[in-house]
Amino acid sequence: MTDTVDARPLLEGARPERDAGFARYIRSGATLETKAFTGTTGEGGGVAIPTQLDDRIDAQLVGLSPIRAIANVVQVGSAGYRKLITSGGTPSGWAGETDPRPVTATPTFHELVPPGGELYANPSASQAMLDDALFDAEAWLAAEIATEFAKAEGAAFVDGSGEGRPRGFLRAPLGAAPDGRRAFGTLQYLPSGAAGDFAGDPAERLIDLVQALRAPYRQGACFVMNAATAARVRKVKTRDGQFLWQPGLAAAQPATLLGYPVVEAEDMPDVAPDSPALAFGNFRLGYLIADRGETAVLRDPYSNKPFVTFYATRRVAGCVADSDAIKLLKFAEK
Structure with missing residues (x-):
């Protein structure tokens, strides 16, 4: 056998992928x-x-x-x-085997x-x-x-x-009305109850924020905030002294708040009067x-x-x- 190790060609999986x-x-x-x-x-x-x-x-x-x-x-x-978005969904109904099928309403399309x-x-x-x-x-x-x-x-x-750049989600119009009662493209905000602070129990405000998002969206949802806001939220406890914030058990696993992952985005605003410093949602569907x-x-x-x-x-x-x-x-x- 005359071949040496150096003369043998590299296996395809071991060949370095370079574009000369x-x-x-x-x-x-x-x-x-x-x-x-x-x-x-x-x-x-x-x-x-x-x-x-x-x-x-x-x-x-x-x-x-x-x-x-x-x-x-x-x-x-x-x-x-361009992408077409429907609002209100497509109406449907139930019918028996021989019942008539009336025409359903047409959904509203937005470009x-x-x-x-x-x-x-x-x-x-x-x-x-x-x-x-x-x-x-x-x-x-x-x-x-x-x-x-x-x-x-x-x-x-x-x-x-x-x-000349993307439009951030904080630049969308804001309104306090719930889903189905706001104009298309308007995000719902929930007030904390005090200017630049939580009013009453912070845990209750966070729970209200989570429950404001409808159940289909909560699957895959996460919190988004900057490090300063995260430091503040990490100190929130329940009435029996338990922290709402749970650190990740592994290095690549994110921390959770009320069971949902927390994503730190340093470009989110700090907690201040009238500041939307904390976001919760399904960004895979929302942005x-x-x-x-x-x-x-x-x-x-x-x-x-x-x-x-x-x-x-x-x-x-x-x-x-x-x-x-x-x-x-x-x-x-x-």
Whole structure:
């Protein structure tokens, strides 16, 4: 047997997945091999990164962007994404074998057009770092893009204006009326009973917030708040001295409040007068994120010498999809 271990080919599952053409583009700007890319617009418009690296960015975004991890994310192929939403449901009825079937009412359709914009990041590295064979340029670029995108996304999905960026769920109209009595797209809020504080027993206010969400939505629901609000809620006890907050038993398991997971989103507002600092809902049904296409990268070695800047862009849209699926606790008297 003459084959050595070093000469044997790697098993398919053990072969390192690298895109040599894209690696050369990052390190030196070479664009000779473009057929391996998911798309290209030429040197002037940048190069769409390989699917493997784009998936790595998506995976890191889910870990870094809390709302993306719990929302409904769809991939779209055009800028004009639209979705039809029905309100009121489709009426139905019962009938015997020979009973007449009268015509039922027609549901109301609403066209949902998520506003969005172009998300961009400008990470830079020195040419000496890129020339270093031991420097994993692809992993560095994916981490930098994901981190910058997550910061911008986190703010937009919570409180984005909807002008050149997604519209955050806190920018939706608010009303105190229950489901079925509010205008389409209006979120229900429950007052805490006092400006900037809980009135009476905080546990009762939290229970009211949970029960305001109808049972079909409570399956898969979670609390969303920032760290300062979480620190305040963690101290809430029942009348017999038991904490409502239960920490996760494992490292990857989230803490629970009243049996529902707690998601920390640092872009949520602090507890203050008239502040909707605490949200509870099924964000998979309540908030829609539309990603258009892959991430494109433009290599710029000229504008910031001796650094090489990578201009990464991605189009993202988002808005409230089902206003009955998200409830807010507003720290106000009424």
